[in-house]
């Protein structure tokens with residue numbers, strides 16, 4: 001049941017006063033309300049903006065944050081909510097100020113900004129910052145022992161006891177466990193000494209779990225372009241001003257090595273650094289690299305670290321003890337107290353876009369956080385997005401380029417295999433020429449990799465008798481066969497069903513047929529072609545988590561694997577020195593559909609996979625299987641001229657004001673019934689904004705017309721770059737009353753058009 005919130009008052013204007021004394025204070029709660037609520041602050045609490053407090057809400061207690069009494073948003077984004085002032089005598093009082101570090105002004109402004117930009121309730125953005133359970137968040141201090149200057153007179157001294165007293169003679173406090181292991185005695189000895197009065201209990205400061213990275217631990221030797229780039233990055237950090245730098249370089253050119261120098265500069269000036277990776281769970285090798293450079297591991301933030309680690313890292317960023325954090329996009333909302341640098345590695349990755357809840361792009365919001373707080377951001381890629389390239393061309397971003405691979409390694413040679421000329425045998429998917437190439441590679445005792453971005457055995461199951469297709473009952477999607485688990489499953493929702501023995505439509509037996517390949521099927525084919533090869537399959541189905549991934553990567557490095565078969569996981573920045581051949585099973589996949597960025601995204605992904613080949617002394621080869629070798633994407637992969645391809649992309653997008661030359665915002669309307677969805681979509685269509693430089697496309701059924709049982713319609717607002725979409729959207733949304741069953745999602749700068 002919904003709790004009736006206390007009446008709200010968002011102070012759209014007002015003096016910039018500290019909210020001390022027995023006053024009313026606005027408190028932002030991590031919930032989908034339009035703004036903060038007013039509470040009464042007992043004078044004794046002396047509350048200030050940023051303090052984390054517990055307040056009554058309905059008949060519960062809720063954690064919230066004392067918010068600012070005025071907004072600092074630019075006019076484009078400021079969206080004043082009508083202030084409904086509650087009489088003083090009806091205000092409820094703040095219950096308690098929690099013993100937690102307050103959220104600083106920088107972070108509060110960032111929360112407001114992201115909320116306004118994405119049209120999300122500010123409380124939902126705050127929720128991403130407060131995502132730890134606040135209860136009991138201060139860890140209990142540990143107990144330890146200290147030796148008094150003189151031991152008690154009648155102490156019986158055994159050899160074990162002497163060892164302990166010798167250890168403790170330096171006067172430092174230690175825990176029982178530490179004493180027992182350092183003096184090589186049992187815990188009983190420690191207890192005996194304590195009982196005899198030879199050790200006294202002390203409270204230990206809660207130890208920070210974060211060791212400090214040492215910028216001088218193991219610096220690399222840099223020359224030429226690497227040295228220039230590292231120097232430029234160091235300077236932008238040392239400037240302590242807002243700047244964005246694009247660090248662009250071919251795969252294996254040392255981009256990671258170079259941006260670690262920016263982190264070193266940041267550490268040298270006593271500031272914190274944040275590194276955002278698209279898939280932190282896959283970062284085993286990255287962690288090792290960091291450790292080699294700085295001597296210790298960084299703090300890590302992603303959805304799979306436990307509750308305790310989350311709490312420690314959250315507190316560590318707030319008190320400054322966590323100096324370098326590497327994380328997934330949500331790390332952007334950690335309460336850093338002294339952040340001086342954000343790095344976004346693989347900035348072109350669509351995984352930086354969060355598609356649920358608060359819909360935001362972590363790459364873009366990282367730049368916003370850097371701008372609001374005045375420090376350097378670095379975005380890194382071998383194949384930068386058109387958005388970032390346009391920013392570099394316009395001079396908004398500094399651009400640094402590493403043109404060659406490190407250590408004399410050459411870029412892999414690319415071969416286009418025209419599948420119309422060299423088709424595989426019926427029912428198979430690897431061209432005989434690719435099979436020969438793999439055989440030759442394995443014969444030289446080098447490693448090969450097959451890439452196909454499709455999980456499971458087959459993307460479609462069809463009845464040969466009646467043509468029935470196995471579809472998800474809840475989504476507009478085919479069911480994907482997973483033969484290892486003997487199920488059909490939907491890749492858009494949780495639906496999974498056993499493989500039926502007969503066609504559910506015509507009841508014919510043995511008539512259901514797998515159409516097309518997934519990596520399970522490619523693995524089956526590879527096992528037949530290379531019965532002696534040691535094959536490792538890498539996909540989210542076979543790699544349970546970060547530990548399993550790390551183990552798989554270690555196996556490859558130890559050369560216990562000959563052939564790697566994987567989905568996009570294999571593209572992720574790995575450095576496999578013995579890998580010399582990469583075969584792309586279906587280079588055309590991903591080019592179908594009407595996605596604005598299909599070409600750009602395909603070239604980025606395939607370039608990255610290709611970049612795994614030949615990173616050490618032996619030269620690498622990449623074989624692309626394609627039915628459309630004349631396609632500009634294939635030709636660009638063949639020539640390696642990424643810049644020219646991106647220029648052509650730019651020319652195609654410019655005239656129609658497609659991003660980055662215009663702005664997009666999508667409305668996704670969903671409802672329980674097609675009728676309700678159509679009605680609501682039509683109302684949005686009728687009230688659509690218009691004007692010079694403003695256009696609305698749709699409504700139209702979404703490509704995923706049904707998702708988890710909800711019927712979806714889309715509208716797309718496209719404007720000139722000079723026009724802010726937020727005020728237009730606010731007005732538009734205000735014009736259309738919706739009934740309870742209809743939901744509207746706003747997606748600013750959409751990446752997915754499904």
Ligand SMILES: Nc1ncnc2c1ncn2[C@@H]1O[C@H](COP(=O)(O)OP(=O)(O)OP(=O)(O)O)[C@@H](O)[C@H]1O
Nearest residue numbers: 220221222251252253254255256257406573575611
């Ligand atoms: N100056 C250097 N000194 C020693 N080793 C280096 C240096 N520069 C790069 N390397 C090594 O070369 C390899 C490739 O470098 P790195 O992984 O940084 O490249 P990258 O551009 O980030 O690659 P990718 O885009 O493919 O992920 C790594 O093993 C790295 O340790």
Ligand SMILES: [Zn+2]
Nearest residue numbers: 472475490493
């Ligand atoms: Zn489904």
